[in-house]
Amino acid sequence: MDTAIPPSAPLPPLSDRWRPKLDESLLAWLIAAITLLPLAVVAASLLQPQREIWAHLGEFVLPRLLSNTAWLVAGVGGGTLLLGVSLAWLTAVYDFPGRRHFAWALALPLAMPAYVLAFVQIGLYDYTGPLQGWLRASFGDSHGFPPIRSRGGVILTLTLALYPYVYLLARNAFQTQGKRALEAAAALGLSRRQGFWRVALPMARPWLVGGVTLALMECLADFGTVATFNYDTFTTAIYKAWFALFNLPAASQLASLLVLLVLVLVLLEQKVRGDRRYTGGRSGAARPDRLSPWRGWLAAGYCLAVLALAFLIPLAQLLIWAKSVAAEQLDLRYFGFVGRSLLLSGGAALLVVGLALILAYVVRRRRDWPSRLAARLATLGYAVPGTVLAVGVFVPISWLENALIDSIKILGLGQPTQILQGTLLVMLLAYAARFLAVAFEPTQAAMQRITASQEEAAASMGLGRRALMRRIHLPMLRGGLLTAALMVFVDVMKEMPITLMTRPFGWDTLSVRVFEMTSEGQWEMAALPSVAIVLAGLLPVILLARDTEKDA
Structure with a gap:
């Protein structure tokens, strides 16, 4: 009582x-x-450790898994950093047509799971897809088009799916620095571009490290995307060891190595962050600089291209496929x-x-x-x-x-x-x-x-x-x-x-x-459940993006 x-x-x-x-x-x-x-x-x-399992893994499995994972981490880490930082800087510091809409819309790819984006990318850009079909009809062949079923295709897909982690944190960092940082850079005779490299980017490092780390953790944890591309990583190897070979000990050994990789990533993040403390000026956000007309439209085109590749075109293709099979499914x-x-x-x-x-x-x-x-x-x-x-x-x-x-x-x-x-x-x-x-x-x-x-x-x-x-x-x-x-x-x-x-x-x-x-390669049949998943994820992503914009 x-x-x-x-x-x-x-x-x-x-x-x-x-x-x-x-x-x-x-x-x-x-x-x-x-x-x-x-x-x-x-x-x-x-x-x-079981010697037989480790001998088999060491000879036939681990070299390929480690190589594929290293390429994936390097490619996705660099890609998400490039896209996230560039888009965040544009929408936080400059004013151009559509900037206010792009500020929150560029986070929408978070609503589309990477494994959904993966099969849409293959369906659109594979040899039998509509794009290469149009190239062959218009120019006679499409041999110059890079293959989507490749390491580059996996890296591109995961980069487009995961760059919002870096974008949201980087944009918040650039906005919370306030006008004092850029004013200090200008007082030193630095242009906005020089201020970015020498002041804003170093000050935003904790946010950038956090965003890239989140993206890489999602990359290491991904299963559906790499499975769709038939690109072997630790997650697919664990699944195959368990369900294809019915070898739970082998799956456990591989899982333990993946845990070690994640632990190394977390420790590296802590080391890069160090004990530094960063304070950003909230005394007033810097007024965005109005870009010249041609630079403004170039910035808008860049933002639109990324948003289209990562969300708008895939969603449109999903809706087309879903409509074609809705009556059947x-x-x-x-x-x-x-x-x-x-x-x-x-x-x-x-x-x-x-x-x-x-x-x-x-x-x-x-x-x-x-x-x-x-x-x-x-x-x-x-x-x-x-x-x-x-x-x-x-x-x-x-x-x-x-x-x-x-x-x-x-x-x-x-x-x-x-x-x-x-x-x-x-x-x-x-x-x-x-x-x-x-x-x-x-x-x-x-x-x-x-x-x-x-x-x-x-x-x-x-x-x-x-x-x-x-x-x-x-x-x-x-x-x-x-x-x-x-x-x-x-x-x-x-x-x-x-x-x-x-x-x-x-x-x-x-x-x-x-x-x-x-x-089974049935992209159209996978579209309807994918649309339902994407629609379920849209609301929280929009709320998150708008709250971030409001707080900034």
């Missing part, structure tokens, strides 16, 4: 009134275990894909947001380093590829299921063949490990807006802990929780490797349908 504090009574110290019970810290660590256990299982495979089976996707995304959103709320509440109440450490570890999953988490969750679930089956048989309670594997529980645990960070950040940000004085006022009115949560915290957290739920919902809707590797038999979703159709 909650104990009310009479208004007339002197208030005890805040630390006494809000001193948590011992089990709250344990609760935070239990939530962190959802992420830590799969990672520990995968990392433990390095401590139990819109049946009960297709509505089953939609229903399962909505059910799975909604269930995952409720679970993940609930865990994030508990974690944020514990961190707020305890304010000690073990709780903060638990929260930090619990949110590591977003940096880990879905294929790795799928393996890491499946291995302990498989061990637990075998133990349960043996116990049931020994007790003579029956002969079960399956209890936990192939259930939604495995999927939801993997989703929680992967997307807890997505829900925790907006939830914690909303929690920080609740001041101690508001809680003290509520306590003085006799509200206990449960009443405080119900009448103060939840109403004030509503916006942050809705944002978190929407982001998790969309991420699960788009997610492919975890769904593909852990789903129950026959539990096909929109993303699984896209994978199955693209694996």
Whole structure:
């Protein structure tokens, strides 16, 4: 029972009134275990190397995977940096036709999953596609057109899909520097171009490193794009080892190497950032310089070309394909894909947001380093590829299921063949490990807006802990929780490797349908579920882009 504090009574110290019970810290660590256990299982495979597996991997698999991954990281890192920074500088510093619309529209490619963009690119630009067909009809041949099914095609596709990570952060950096940085550069006799290279770009380095790191993490985690291009990386190798060779130990060994690569990337980011602190002047954003007419239209053409290649043309092609097969595909089976996707995304959103709320509440109440450490570890999953988490969750679930089956048989309670594997529980645990960070950040940000004085006022009115949560915290957290739920919902809707590797038999979703159709080269059949996924992702992306524009 909650104990009310009479208004007339002197208030005890805040630390006494809000001193948590011992089990709250344990609760935070239990939530962190959802992420830590799969990672520990995968990392433990390095401590139990199997010579036969490593000999095979070292001779036939690893050289190709390491080479392909190195090319991919270098190409996508450089491409996203080039596109993101150039577009951010143009829209933040210069004024040209359509600038205000391009400022938020250039983030729209985030709504289109990279694996959807991949099969559209192949359908449009392959030898049998409409573009090369037009070239042959107009000029007699299309041999000079670069092949899209190539390493360059993979790098181009992932660059177009991931550059908004760099663009949004870089644009925020350039705008938050304010006019003082550019005025200082001008006082030194530097032009806007020189100020960019010598002042603005160095000051924006933390944002640029963060954006490129996010893009590279998504690149390393990608499965659908590289699978569509038949470009072998660690994610496709893990999938093949598990489902084609039925070799879970080999999949675990490969997953452990991928975890090491992600860890190296995170450590490099921290080293590049260093201990530097950057302060940007918010005293007033610099008024955009009006470009001359021909330079303005050139800048608008550049922005439009990138937006068209990354979003407008692919979306138009998807709609054309979807219209051509809608009458054939819109049946009960297709509505089953939609229903399962909505059910799975909604269930995952409720679970993940609930865990994030508990974690944020514990961190707020305890304010000690073990709780903060638990929260930090619990949110590591977003940096880990879905294929790795799928393996890491499946291995302990498989061990637990075998133990349960043996116990049931020994007790003579029956002969079960399956209890936990192939259930939604495995999927939801993997989703929680992967997307807890997505829900925790907006939830914690909303929690920080609740001041101690508001809680003290509520306590003085006799509200206990449960009443405080119900009448103060939840109403004030509503916006942050809705944002978190929407982001998790969309991420699960788009997610492919975890769904593909852990789903129950026959539990096909929109993303699984896209994978199955693209694996068979049926681009038109994959268009309708892809359109549904893209439309689901448009709303949060538009809200994010407009909020970023408003904050800047």
